[in-house]
Amino acid sequence: MNWIDNFVRPKIRSFLGNKRDTPENLWVKDPESGEMVFYRDLEANQWVVPNSGYHMKIKPSDRLANFFDEGKYDLVPVPAVPVDPLKFRDQKRYTDRLKENRAKTGNDDSVIVATGKLYNRDTTVAVQDFDFIGGSLGMAAGQGIITGLETAANRKTPFVLFVASGGARMQEGIFSLMQMPRTTVAVLRLREAGLPFFVVFTDPTTGGVTASYAMLGDIHIAEPGARIGFAGARIIEQTIREKLPKGFQRSEYLYEHGMIDMVVHRHNLRATIGSLAGILTRSEAVDELARSAAATTGVSMRDVAVAAEGDDDDIAGKPPEAVHAE
Known part of the structure; x- marks a missing residue:
């Protein structure tokens, strides 16, 4: 003993x-x-x-709770897709990598779709989770985006996409790349239904996601300081053999050069998108909602209208003012 x-x-x-x-x-x-x-x-x-x-970075569950009225929302199931179609293996098997990320995040893949109320208006939202294999675009993620777009079209609601991604998922090869045209077709269907599509760029958004559905929104909004681009800055510098400007590929730089419509603080995204959705859907509560949002966020209704219409005669050719409400 x-x-x-x-x-x-x-x-x-x-x-x-x-x-x-x-x-x-x-x-x-x-x-x-x-x-x-x-x-x-x-x-x-x-x-x-x-x-x-x-x-x-913010978890999708926290993002959705902060965005919807009273933090209430319903998750939309995403149809299952083939797992590991290429039987891919690098340092470990792709199936094992998926299991690890599902256990870490609690989600089946990198895209989560939900429906709820935004200022008492039915709204469909999809969120990309960067913690799930870098928010990469594979078959399941592509199906998630398509499910969100189709849900919005069927329910006749605006669609909001919070995007964060490192690009296409290499473990799925050509199947990953095929999600770019698939999601593009779904965006066109939403547009044919006359429903607004808002894209919110978060840090980072790169690769095939930027080259497809992330740049097809009706209005592009970015969080402050978000990295947005196709290839990384270091790769671009090595290719062109020149030093890039300070702040290159950051949301403020892209706004100044006309790539995005607005830069909005995270605290103000709800009110800003709510007012824009009211204008684009011609809701009866547009005026009241817009005034409330402007008072809360410091966003002028002129800026909101310009972002929504994009062709105001008296400011033709001029970009809308950025929204930097602290």
């Missing part, structure tokens, strides 16, 4: 009591300023660092 293990140590533990260990994620470091932020404060602020305004 080992009296130290069986008697002494249990006695010491009983004297000390059952003290809980401090959680490892109690504090989060701001990647921009290096500031340490209390986890609960960051969570309460929609994962925006209070002092620097840096927009950190």
